Amino acid sequence: MKQNNKMMEHDFVAEKIKRLREKSLKNKKAYSKDKLNKPISYWTKKERLKDQIGKEFTIILRTKGCKWALEQGGCSMCGYIEDANIKDVDSEQIMNQFDYAVSKTIQFIKNDTNNYILKIFNSGSFLDESEISKPVREYIYKKIAEIPQILEFSIESRLDFITQEKLDELQKYLPNKYIEIGMGLESVNDHIRNRYINKGLKFKDFLEKLQLCHNNNIGSKVYLLFKPPFLNEKAAIDDCAHSIKEMIKLNVQTISINPCNVQKGTLVEYLWHSHRYRPPWFYSLFDCFNKALNEKDLKKIRILCDPSGAGTNRGIHNCLRSSCNDKMKTHLRDFILHQxxxxxxxxxxxxxxxIEYQLKFPYI
Ligand code: SF4
Ligand SMILES: [Zn+2]
Structure with missing residues (x-):
């Protein structure tokens, strides 16, 4: 009976996500050719590199979109599919998007004294052929190899698409760069990951791909979600602190903490509208870091956290006073840059x- 209830709970979450996604994508208009020849966004800013403070050059490519979101509705907090094209995007257009961002930025990078990490995101999986084909991947790798200021290269992918062949390809074209693949584990807890986040991913499969990366000398970046839906503040701290400690034990190179924010068309947004979800407090995030980390570990791993929507009611916040949240953001940034x-x-x-926080959560 208990088992049945758990199944129903999961089916309800997965079904609800699917329906919300269908509804939000129903009236989505196709992007113009001009838009498909330019990336969604690109920027440079200060970032923590592996052994120094440097800069990131981030490019967000517009592709067909995450397969998991298109076929299964996706994860309960993720609204990235809203920016995707839904239909196939030509290889040439994706190369144009990449070239556009590089051509606008390359001179700036060349004149800069900082070293760089290049992050390419496509709101899905860089290694999924249906989003980014092999010729496009190779084209991008060759171009990156020619930019000496870029020391690190970071992409993200669902586990299914991380294969020996694709890792060989990365090593072949980028032998002199530190390469990192981001994997969205979200939590070490299978129940939280699959029933509350609808990730569709088993911990044992993650361990297998992590080993594959280690064997091939490819760095691993693990994303953890801070405060998934259905967890209260205290449970969120415990879950994330526990997950961070486990990742340290597994020798991952980078842990990226994503404080959950309320994105369009998601289950989290539905819960938030009906007052059943509140993004985490900054106080909780800092408490989690203090519980999970120590100086010794921070010499071994890199911890990243650059929350979207921070300080607004859709993102991580304390009260809504900007003086309060700005102070938290500054300290968070400082902590990340200096580790x-x-x-x-x-x-x-x-x-x-x-005081309100302490009264609300006396056990934290
Ligand atoms: S979090 Fe990643 S896997 Fe989940 S829906 Fe978003 S892009 Fe897809
Ligand atoms: Zn405040």
């Missing part, structure tokens, strides 16, 4: 909402 926990210890919690 130094003492930066979090120095924060003075002087906003009135600190």
């Amino acid at each position: 130094d926990l003492s930066r979090l210890e120095q924060i003075e919690y002087d906003c009135i909402c600190r």
Whole structure:
């Protein structure tokens, strides 16, 4: 009976996600040719590199979209499919998107004294043939190999698409770059990951792909979701702190913490509208870092966290005073750039909402 209830709970979540997704994509208009020849976005900014402070050059490509989202509705917090084309995007157009971002930025990079990490995101899986074909991947790799200021190259992919062949390809074209593949594990807990986040991914499969990356000298970046739906503040801290510790034990190179934010067309948005979800508090995130990390671990791993929508009611926030959230954002950024926990210890919690938080969550 208990088993049946659990099944129903999962079916309900998965079904609800599918229906919400269908509804939100129903009236989606096709992108113009001009739009498909340019990336969704690109930028440069300060970022923590493996052994130094440097800069990131990020390019967001517009592709067909994440297969998991298109076929199964996707993950409960993810609205990236809203930016995707849904229909196939020509290889040539994707190459044009990449070239556009590079041509607009390359001179700036060349004149800069900083080293760079190039992050290419496509709101899905870079290694999925239906989003980015082999000729496009090879084209991109060859171009990156020619830019010496780029020391690190980062992409992300669902596990199914990470294969020996694709890792060989990366090593072949980019022998002198540090390569990292981002994998959305979200939590080490199978129940939270699959029933609350609808990730469709088993921990044992993750371990297999992690090993494959290690064997091929490819770095691993693991995404963890901070405060998935259906977890309260305390459970979110415990789940994420536990997941961080497990990732350290597994020797992943980078852990990227994503404080959950409310994206369009998602189950999280549905719950948020009906007052059954609130994005996490900054206080909780810092508590989680303090519980999970120590100076010794931070010499071994890199921790990243660059929350979307921070300080707004759709993103991680304390109260909604900008003075309060700006202070939190500054300290978070400082901590990430320097990988130094003492930066979090120095924060003075002087906003009135600190008392509200302590009264609401006396056990944290
Ligand atoms: S989080 Fe990743 S796997 Fe999940 S729907 Fe979004 S892009 Fe797809
Ligand atoms: Zn406040």
